[in-house]
Amino acid sequence: MARPRGKIDVVCQNPECRYYRKEAGKDIIKSGKSKSTGHQRYYCKHCETYFMETKGTPLYRKQLTESEIINICKYLVEKNGARSIERITGHHRDTIGRLLEDMAEHAAEMNEYLIKTLGLTPFECDELWSFVKKNKKILSPAAQIGLKRVMHGSTPA
Numbered sequence: 001m002a003r004p005r006g007k008i009d010v011v012c013q014n015p016e017c018r019y020y021r022k023e024a025g026k027d028i029i030k031s032g033k034s035k036s037t038g039h040q041r042y043y044c045k046h047c048e049t050y051f052m053e054t055k056g057t058p059l060y061r062k063q064l065t066e067s068e069i070i071n072i073c074k075y076l077v078e079k080n081g082a083r084s085i086e087r088i089t090g091h092h093r094d095t096i097g098r099l100l101e102d103m104a105e106h107a108a109e110m111n112e113y114l115i116k117t118l119g120l121t122p123f124e125c126d127e128l129w130s131f132v133k134k135n136k137k138i139l140s141p142a143a144q145i146g147l148k149r150v151m152h153g154s155t156p157a
């Protein structure tokens, strides 16, 4: 049956799937919503698995995979600005800017993630955030609130 395809902006969330977090070649359809949370449910035709959108988590990113996000975090820790990250990774500055904004908004969760996954120290996290703040001149109010929550106003210069 041919049905018009809306643009699906998620990637498969099943780590076993060949198309796990892959944009190219994905075959995903919308499949109802969760009654409890109202989140969109999706179905990957490759691995025949249902999954929920992960919107609202720091790593929900349309164009970036988790490993790309991890790389970008590493570049940030090394104090590369959006412009040089653009050069290194080939991702558009706007994509990186949106990621920064998203990360800032969920800074507290991101901290946990950075510490656990990347092995950053809390001090390195602080540095990362102050760098994000310096780098992104315009942050959404939500992102500013998120940053305030983790930065405690004591920003190392």
Ligand SMILES: [Zn+2]
Residues within 6 Å of the ligand: 012, 013, 014, 017, 018, 019, 020, 044, 045, 046, 047, 048, 049
């Ligand atoms: Zn899949």
